[in-house]
């Protein structure tokens with residue numbers, strides 16, 4: 001008799017202990033507000049912990065004037081419309097603005113935000129503020145860094161090295177196709193090495209080009225101060241002044257803006273579509289260039305997907321808030337090389353154009 005009652009009691013005790021320990025192990029993010037990930041389905045049939053109309057999500061971007069970020073916002077807006085939450089789009093051009101805007105989001109009652117930070121080293125300050133307000137955070141595009149290491153914060157970005165390699169390969173293939181003499185050719189790499197996703201992209205391109213046998217000493221780095229067209233143009237102009245011996249250029253960079261700036265600088269010095277092979281990363285900025293009546297030195301781009309970075313991050317955040325479904329820690333998105341001939345078609349197929 002005694003033993004029969006004791007065993008279930010013991011089992012019950014152990015089970016209670018295990019579940020208490022598990023609860024203790026869960027991160028803060030998983031604990032509140034509602035159910036754990038697996039219960040997501042059950043929750044959706046019952047009443048969610050937070051109603052969609054009570055949800056406010058912030059979407060902060062470092063360069064609101066850049067088409068990539070405008071597209072992220074556009075697709076985030078589509079998500080807000082679909083689910084019926086409020087989206088607060090904010091510029092985050094510097095640290096002060098970022099922190100002030102998180103305060104503003106708090107006063108709006110926001111439960112979380114998605115951010116492409118102007119400086120990845122702001123990560124700890126951003127997370128401290130978010131924690132203070134109990135807000136959830138997803139970093140998009142540029143991953144937070146603390147003391148030289150990526151932070152353990154939910155993140156969606158592009159597969160930077162792989163896409164950089166794709167960019168280098170596309171430029172190199174075209175160089176081979178055109179049969180350019182190596183001793184007349186140089187590679188202009190517009191760099192922004194303080195940002196990991198930027199450095200990975202340009203390093204990937206350089207690796208592919210050198211591994212294919214292109215001489216290292218004919219690869220030239222031009223560091224841009226700002227990752228926009230004027231920034232890249234300025235960096236490239238000074239490179240061109242230093243290397244008047246180069247007659248033909250390949251150009252790569254972290255994004256379309258970097259390559260476009262390089263192409264504009266080269267045009268100023270008399271280069272054209274026959275002496276430039278520019279390959280970028282992006283799509284929308286390249287498309288405007290491809291839509292011009294005459295081809296330019298901007299040859300191709302690696303088309304990346306602002307729908308995923310805008311809509312999907314917002315959807316992840318919404319489900320995290322309303323159903324307690326924690327998003328994957330890291331999501332890396334892919335690219336596809338497109339040219340003047342294919343860019344519009346592929347973007348249309350992918351639902352990236354209106």
Ligand code: GLA
Pocket residue numbers: 066068116140141142157158197227254255281282304
């Ligand atoms: C960085 C760049 C943007 C864009 C995104 C893509 O944030 O600055 O131009 O390439 O990455 O994730």
